[in-house]
Every structure is written in structure tokens, then in C-alpha cells.
């Protein structure tokens with residue numbers, strides 16, 4: 001999902017023109033953004049031409065240079081990246097395995113790659129029938145960790161050796177067993193999502209009594225969202241309902 005921030009992005013100015021010329025102002029801007037990200041986050045900040053080229057494609061036919069790439073080491077890094085991007089008016093583009101087929105993970109934006117470091121199982125709760133994971137975990141890797149407990153994540157996209165939890169949630173992915181287990185949306189119990197204005201929302205099922213409340217009926221998303229809903233910038237954790245194969 002792409003969170004487009006309110007102010008007009010300077011992202012496109014960072015790209016070179018057809019003649020290879022990059023305006024000096026754009027270079028200064030990118031350097032300032034890179035510098036601030038490097039000072040604030042523990043993970044990787046990549047604005048070099050090779051990294052931007054590598055992240056300019058996914059499994060689709062599209063190719064667009066990103067402004068730069070952040071590989072967060074923690075959720076705090078994600079939140080800091082969102083805050084900095086919002087302040088600079090830069091669009092954000094979360095990325096998992098990059099196996100999307102319609103250009104979902106390419107754009108003139110600051111890419112956040114969750115697949116390298118935010119890829120852990122946080123909790124397996126067999127009694128509650130849920131497993132909570134970081135969004136960058138690969139689906140095959142998740143299923144290998146669940147196998148000793150005799151359960152698996154039901155939807156099985158053919159790209160499961162590349163696809164991540166955040167990516168399948170973002171795309172509502174399916175697989176050959178979806179006729180049995182449903183689509184990803186049928187197998188997600190809750191997500192934790194960071195918004196562009198710095199909030200962290202726990203989004204999950206609501207009791208029917210809560211659904212009847214006017215604020216909810218009018219579109220507010222959950223207990224922490226008592227005011228106008230904001231735009232989700234990234235999912236930072238997913239609680240999935242594994243199935244018994």
C-alpha cells in the first residue's frame with residue numbers, strides 16, 4: 001500500500017532527466033533526507049544509484065527509481081522513517097518480497113523494505129488459534145516454523161518462497177488452496193498499523209455492540225481511533241489465523 005503524504009512530493013525531482021542530468025536542488029534535498037534518516041535510524045539507508053536501480057523494479061513490467069531505500073532494523077526505525085518522510089512530504093512505499101505483478105512496489109517514493117530484518121515470529125498462541133509475526137517474514141519460512149505445531153498459513157500463493165506476510169496482507173493474496181482456506185483477508189485476525197501522523201493502531205475484530213456505535217458506523221476504525229481516521233503508512237505486525245492442513 002502506498003501512503004501518499006499531504007504535501008506535494010519532491011520525489012520525482014530526484015530522478016535524473018532523460019539526458020542524465022539531475023538538478024542540484026534535488027541532489028541537495030535527497031542528501032538532506034538521507035542524512036536525517038542516517039542520524040535517526042539503526043537500520044540501513046540506501047540512496048546510492050545501484051540500490052535505487054535494484055529497487056526500481058519488482059515482478060511487474062514497471063520501472064521507476066525510488067527516492068531512496070530504508071531497511072529498518074526495528075519498529076522504532078519504521079516509525080522514525082514515517083515521521084521524517086511525513087515532515088519532508090515524501091511518499092512512502094512499504095515493500096515485502098517485491099513479487100507483486102502490477103507495480104505495487106515501484107514508485108517515486110521512499111521504499112521501506114521489511115523483508116530483511118523485520119521478519120520474526122513474535123508469538124505463537126495455539127490455544128487462541130493465532131500467530132503474530134513481523135510483516136517481513138517470508139510465508140514459506142513462517143510455515144516451516146509452524147510445521148512442528150501441525151498448523152500452517154492457509155493461503156498459499158505460488159510465490160510463497162518470496163512473498164511476505166505484509167505483502168500477502170497488502171495484496172489479499174490467494175493460492176491453490178484458497179478454495180479450502182479462503183483468501184488472506186479470511187486468515188487475518190488483526191494488524192498493527194502505523195499512520196502517517198504518527199499513531200499506531202491495533203486493528204482487529206470489534207464486538208457487535210461496538211459496531212453499533214455511531215463513530216464506528218461513520219467509519220472510524222477502532223478503539224484508538226476516536227477522531228478522524230488517518231492514512232495507514234505501513235503494517236508493523238500481523239496476527240494470522242493458521243489452519244490445520
Ligand SMILES: Cc1cc2nc3c(=O)[nH]c(=O)nc-3n(C[C@H](O)[C@H](O)[C@H](O)COP(=O)(O)OP(=O)(O)OC[C@H]3O[C@@H](n4cnc5c(N)ncnc54)[C@H](O)[C@@H]3O)c2cc1C
Nearest residue numbers: 001096097098099100158159163164166167170173174235
Ligand atoms: C511467480 C509468481 C507467482 C505468483 N503467484 C501468486 C498466487 O498464486 N496468488 C497470488 O495472490 N499472487 C501471486 N503472485 C503475486 C504476488 O507474489 C503475491 O501477491 C504476494 O503475496 C506478494 O507478496 P510480497 O511480499 O512479494 O509483496 P510485495 O510485492 O512486496 O507487496 C505487495 C503489496 O503489499 C504492500 N506491503 C508490503 N509490506 C507492507 C507493510 N509492511 N505494510 C503495508 N503494506 C505493505 C506493498 O506496498 C504492496 O502494495 C505471484 C507472483 C509471482 C511473481
